[in-house]
Amino acid sequence: MEYILNLTKTLGGMILLAEKWIKLTFQGKTRWGFVIDQIFQVGVKSLGMTLIAGMFVGAIMALQIDVQLKDFGAESFLGGLSTSTTLRNVGPVLIAFLLSGKVGAYTSAELGTMEVTEQLNAIRLLGADPVEYIILPRIWAVIISSFLLLIVGLMVTILGGVLFSQFIGVNALSYIQNIPRIVTGWSIVLSVVKSFVFGTLIAIVSCYKGYTARGGAVGVGTAVQSCAVTNLILIIFTDFFLSMISSLLQELFQVGYL
Amino acid sequence: MISVKQVSKSFGERRVLNQITMQVAPGECVFVLGKSGVGKSVLLKLMVGLNSPESGEIHVAGLKVDAENSQTLAQIRKKCGLVFQFPALLDSVSVFENISFGIRAREISVNPSEIEAKVREKLSLVGLNEKVLGKFPTELSFSTQKRVSIARTLAVEPDYLLFDEPTTGMDPIATTGLNHLIKKLSQELKVTTVVVSHDIKSAFAVGDRMILLDQGQIVFEGSAEKFKTSTASLAKQFQEEMF
Secondary structure, three states, X not given: OHHHHHHHHXXXXXXXXXXXXXXXXXXXXXXXXXXXXXXXXXXXXXXXXXXXXXXXXXXXXXXXXXXXXXXXXXXXXXXXXXXXXXXXXXXXXXXXXXXXXXXXXXXXXXXXXXXXXXXXXXXXXXOOOHHHHHHHHHHHHHHHHHHHHHHHHHHXXXXXXXXXXXXXXXXXXXXXXXXXXXXXXXXXXXXXXXXXXXXXXXHHXXXXXXXXXOOHHHHHHHHHHHHHHHHHHHHHHHHHHHHHHHHHHXXXXXXXXX | OEEEEEEEEEEOOEEEEEXXXXXXXXXXXXXXXXXXXOOHHHHHXXXXXXXXXOEEEEEEOOEEOOXXXXXXXXXXXXXXXXEOOOOOOOOOOOHHHHHHHHHHHOXXXXXXXXXXXXXXXXXXXXXXXXHHHHOOHHHOOHHHHHHHHHHHHHOOOOOEEEXXXXXXXXXXXXXXXXXXXXXXXXXXXXXXXXXXXXXXXXXXXXXXXXXXXXXXXXXXXXOHHHHHOOOOHHHHHHHHHHO
């Protein structure tokens, strides 16, 4: 019972934070200069990790799908199937997991430390709103960084698949030529939508968990741990629902492959 | 004036403040003394609406402190400056940005040269030179950070100055310097000052009046001279510490 109450409280808190973020944004309260600083702090510093991870995700997908296709003598479909699976599902989810670990943990730890060292209370007493001054630019920075990193990561996964196909005896050109046969515009739209939604989730969850941290170093540790778990669970749930909605829409409008 | 009437506050099963009633007159410097964990910091946070009491009322400058009433709370906070136990400076910005933060947020001044002049004035008031302005808080010693924190609070020109354990973590020389500074600020700026601490030496150095908290209640209230002859059990323990 207590678990359900806590879960409801957390979800409610995150919804209220998201509402305030949207409201403040429309009121023109975002300090974009600070957003750019934060994008450098959380985004640019995660680029290397995203490139390496993306490359290997693409390679792993190519390897795994090739094993299956060989049984049916259908290796010529490798480029399309591997890229489609990566773009529509595995890529966004895996890269979002990595970013929730790096960007999410950094943000929740930073905000949590600010809360337990009374920096946020100091801001309140000096006449400013910590959500407007501290949280709002961080939410935007995390959304923009995560979204851009996910898009870059996905492009690198395709490259990883192409490069690795050479090692498993599939011609790179035929790999690339097969991509448009299976990957549709719908796959790309779905991938972009997932990237944006996952980026937004990471931003809201990380900021909320850091902002509500209480009780010294232990509280910050608990907030970061809870942030990681909540992000992972919400990414999985959201991925499932977005994939389901996508399938329904595809059936409805008869667009492309599943 | 700060008026605390029948205020109680608990955390879980533990009642830290039990029916506390006290007043702080305009321009007065009151020192609230007590052991660690007795609820002194909670009392300060209740005064500025960072916590809410379970029962009772607090009025600051005639306005009722109510965490739910954001407009009144903003008015009260405009009149108050709280120096936290730890400096609570914003790590990611310079000392200048920290001190000018409240001036900008409260729109005390929007002119950059005026803001800079105010920052320099407050910095000099706390005995720091301008070399620290471009530094980040993590580059400063703890006692310097504390002084910057006081300068940041003074920059918003409060009528009520609240100090939470100001000498915690400071060496004896820095403690004496800080006590002199608090006394000087209280006398020169004519602000109403409340200091909470367990440091009996600071209490004698700073307070016009002393209030002793024990087990959630006020067990002594009066002048430093009267404190020396108090028969309250905790007052005796503090007297032994002092003399």
